[in-house]
Amino acid sequence: MRRVRRAVTRVFLVAFGVLIAVAALECGLRLVVPAPAFDPTWGMGSSVGADGQASYVPDEELGYVPRIDGPVFNEFGTIRNPYPVAKRDGIERVLFLGDSVTERRRIVDALSVLHGEATCEYWIAGVGGYNTVQEVRFFERYASRIEPDHVVLTFHNNDFFTTPVALRDESGDLVVYAGDRPTHGLGAWLYRNSRVARAVVDWSSERGGVAEVESRAGVTRDALARLRDQLAASGVQLTVLLFPILNPRDRWKPGETRSREIALELFDELGLRSIDLLEPIERSIHDGVDVREQPDDTWHPNWEAGRRMAQFALRHGLLDGGVMDDRVSIHADPSRISLASGGQQVLTIDAGRHRAGRSFLVLGSASGTEPSTSLHALPVPLVDDGYFQLTLAQPGAWIRYDGVLDENGRGRAIVAYPAGSDATLGTLHHACVLYQAFPLAFHAVSAAVALELTR
Structure with missing residues (x-):
C-alpha cells in the first residue's frame, strides 16, 4: 500500500512540476512574444467572410480550400470576374496560379492595365498560404475546368515551405494544417490563449531553412513536372514567374537563397519557360523605391512593385506566346x-x-x-x-x-x-x-x- 501511495505521490509531483514548468514557460513567452495582431483562428487573417460564413474550410487532401462558389471564389476555384465562361474567339484565356501574391493581384492587375484586355482574359486562382504542390492539386481539381490557353504559375521563394494554418472544423475545434505534415486538433480556447500551444505548432511545422528546402525539392519537382505534362498534352502554354524575397540579396536568409537556387535548377531540368522577377526588384531597391505592401513584409509587393514586375514580364515575352510571332x-x-x-x-x-x-x-x-x-x-x-x-x-x-x-x-x-x-x-x-x-x-x-x- 505504501508503494502505491509513493508511486501516486511521485506521479503527482512530476505532473505538478510539469504544470509549473509549462506555466513558467507560458509566462516567459508572454513577456517575450507579443500578442498576435491577426485573428488567432486563422494564421493569415479572418476565416469568416462578410456573409458570416467561413471563407476557407478544411480539406483532407489540400489541408484547406477557399469556399468554392462563395462570394470571392466561383465554382471553378477562381476569383470572381466579369468574363463569360464560354471562351471567345481571338481572346487568350490566361490563368494565374499561385499563393497570396497572386490572390492579392498586384502583378495581375498591372498586366491587365499595361497589356490591355482586348486580346486577353485574366483569371486568378491564387490561394493564400498554398505552396506549389497545393497549387497544382488545386488546379487539377478546380481551375483546370475553365480550359485556359496559358497558365502562369507564380513560384514564390517560400513555395518549398509549408504555412501552418488554423481553421475551425464543423465541431468548432481548431485544425492546424501544416503542409504535408500531420494536422493538430486543438480547442479554440487553448489555441487562442496559450502561447505554449502556438509555440508547439510553430515548432512542429518549422519552416524556411536550407534543410526543408532541399527535403521538399523532390515533391515540388514532381508537382511541376505533372503540371507541365498535363498542360502540354492539352496544348496549353505554361510560364513560371520566379518571385523573389523583397529584400536586398545580402539580407536574404540561407534558406531563401537556397530556394532560389533550387527553383532555377528545377526550371532548367524540366525545360520550363520562366521569367525571373529578381532584376526589377533589385533595381527598384537600389533606386530607393518602396516595394513592400507592409514595412516588415518581405513576401508581398505593393502596387508600384507589381507594376514594375509586370512591365518586366511583358518585356520578356510573358504574353507573347513564346513562339514565332509575326509582330516582330x-x-x-x-x-x-x-x-x-x-x-x-x-x-x-x-x-x-x-x-x-x-x-x-x-x-x-x-x-x-x-x-x-x-x-x-x-x-x-x-x-x-x-x-x-x-x-x-x-x-x-x-x-x-x-x-x-x-x-x-x-x-x-x-x-x-x-x-x-x-x-x-x-x-x-x-x-x-x-x-x-x-x-x-x-x-x-x-x-x-x-x-x-x-x-
Missing part, C-alpha cells in the same frame, strides 16, 4: 552589296511598343533558311552553320547593334562590308530573336531577310 518585323535595305565597292545593309526591327527594353540578337546563316534551327524549342528560320554559330557566340561583333529595343520596341542593326572585301559571294540571311539572358530563354523571332553579296 524586320526590314532590310538594301538587299544587295557589291564587294568591290563595299556598302552596308541596315536592318530595321519593330517588335511592338509592349516589348520596349527587350534584349535581342541578330543571327545569320550563309546556308539558307531551311531546315530551321531550334533555340530552346523556338524555331529560327536559319540553317545552323559556321556563320550562325559566330553570330550567336559573338553578338555585335560581326553585325553592329546594341541589343536592346528602344522605348517603342524598335531596334537597328548594320551589316557592313568595306570595299575590296574578300568575302565569299552568295546570299546571307539574317533574323532577329528576342530573348532573356537569365535564365536563358528565347521568346520570339522574325522572318529571315536576305543579303546578296555580288562582285
